[in-house]
Amino acid sequence: MTTETRTEAIGILGKSKGELQLISADTETQVRSVSMTFRDLAGDADAILNLAGSIVGCVENENVSSILPKVQTLSNTARQFIGERLQAITGILEMVAVEAKVLHELSLVTGQQAEIALKTKALSVLTNVEVAHLGAVGMGFQYLAHELAEFSKSLMEDAQALESHTSAQKIAIEETRRVLSVELPRSRENLARIEAGLDNDLASLESSLIRLSSTPAQFRMGVEDIAQQIAGVVSAIQSHDITRQQIEHVQAAFDLISEKVRGHENSAQAANGELSQAYAGLTIQIYQLRSIKVTVESWTSQIKSCMGGIFRVSASELVGIGPLVLEQERQVSSQLAHIEMLERESLAYSARIQRTLQGVSSLMQFVGEYVQRSNSIRDRLRLLSFNSIIEASHLGIQAGAVLAIAKTIKEISVEWSKITERSGLAMEEVQALVRQTNKTMEAFSGASDEKLEQAQSQTRGGLDNLRTAAAFAAKQSQEMEAITGKMQSRSTEVANSDGLLDACSNRIDAILAQLESVRNDWEADRPDVKRGYDPTEVTQLFAESYSTEMERDVLRAALRGEPLPVAQQNLQGNSAELF
């Protein structure tokens, strides 16, 4: 080996030692800075854990998870409420059509009744004429003439009253029919929209409540995850100290190798052995440096990943617990708002429907009284017809005209019976209508409203609890967000340190390149340099200061020319062995 080659090798070893010294100092500075930032970050994570824990505690205290069954009951009741009302509105439209038909029938009856009233009046006049014609004999028919006049008057008044009532009712019914025909599709649409709104709210409420119910477990997982990440950083930061010691050992070995190279220069006899030992030592240091590089990359990456993990769990998963509670509160409020809209919609219909139903009831009452009066008139007409026929028979041939009147009265009586029958049928139809109406009324009854109100009240109670939890969560979330902001800036600091630590890897690569070049020169200069040393001697020489199993394993691999042993990075650190 030439003096120049030796000098160059010693120079490179010295320079490498100096560069390693700088790397060691730089990593020490960076790790110290990372360590400080980590302590702050861990403190922030602790604060976030406390805040998230208090939200989870509040959610549990306020029994928020019990709100879902309440909202489900409310939703089902509201859906039933909507269904009943939709059915009732349809029924009412049908009912209105039937009522219109009944009113038409009554109009016909009114017309016939007016005709009969006129006929009766004419008969009364004819009877009076005949009474005058018969003189004293016909005095018995004076009562008949008076009765007929009274009937006529009464029938006319009834006919007018019925006509007036049915006309007024017809107008009201037409108006209701017109309005309901227009409003029914709109109402269906509105109610369907409300129902869909309820369904959507319930679906998202259900999904977020499921998420909310998983928050205690999520929180526990977050706590465990952060603890694990913290343990990872604690372990990785300590690994830096192991690296520092390994670098010191490599630096010491460089001095030893330089001495051997110098020894080769001074003593020609021992030249071969000394240079071979220096060569073996250089090979070992190349292996050690490669191992150090892998280790530095490993703990740097672990610091990066675990710090990132602390930030990720703290900033997203745990901070997300608060907004989840707030979202819940918003959804339940929206559900209740939908129900309130439903109530308003229903209330508007109730007023209209009540009016329609009142009209039907009043019609029934009126027709009932009318039918009663008709029955009474029919009976009196029958009696009158019977009496007049008997009286006319007593008078014999003299009462031919009266007999004809009596027969006409009988005919009118039959006709009246038919009208009464028609009125009775109309009455039955109105009664059926009233029964249907009463059934329809049930949908709008207090009992139905009460069920909905009860469900609403329970949900409102749940909502109050949720609001308490939400208000608490909002406050805690604000604090969490502020802490997250701080963590964000700390993460940036760590990222800067990570960059500098990553650069160490390149610096070690540069040293390795120079050392490998020296070794190649030696091999080229003295091919037998690889075989001229005793492994046991070399081991004693270089392994004396080794303090880790890894260093010893690497040395063995270097001397045997084996691949670099894979460093078993202990992410969680080692446990204690008590004596």
Next chain:
Amino acid sequence: MKRILAVDDSTSVRQMVNFTLGKAGYEVVEAVDGKDGLAKITGGKFDAIITDLNMPNMDGIQMINAVRKVPGYAFVPILMLTTESQAEKKDEGRKAGATGWIVKPFNADQLISVIQKLVK
């Protein structure tokens, strides 16, 4: 509050011991080597000592030998926290009076648990 003395020439290791045990409610006092550790021991009362093995000025074994002679420290738990894992070294530590041995890096939970056990 129980007091723990952490002796290590590595700042980052001392910081990690301080952080881990501090979080668990202990007061941790740091010393940069065996000599510094011994000075702090004679100047105050500690419930446990955690020490590195290889340190400048005075190593861990030398310090343990000296600490055991300090009045009141004959039975104070001393944990060795070192990169060394060789049986001979452990035996040396045990003979000097160490209570236990942890190979670096330590597991944070394990360290807390063993300290809790030792300083009950």
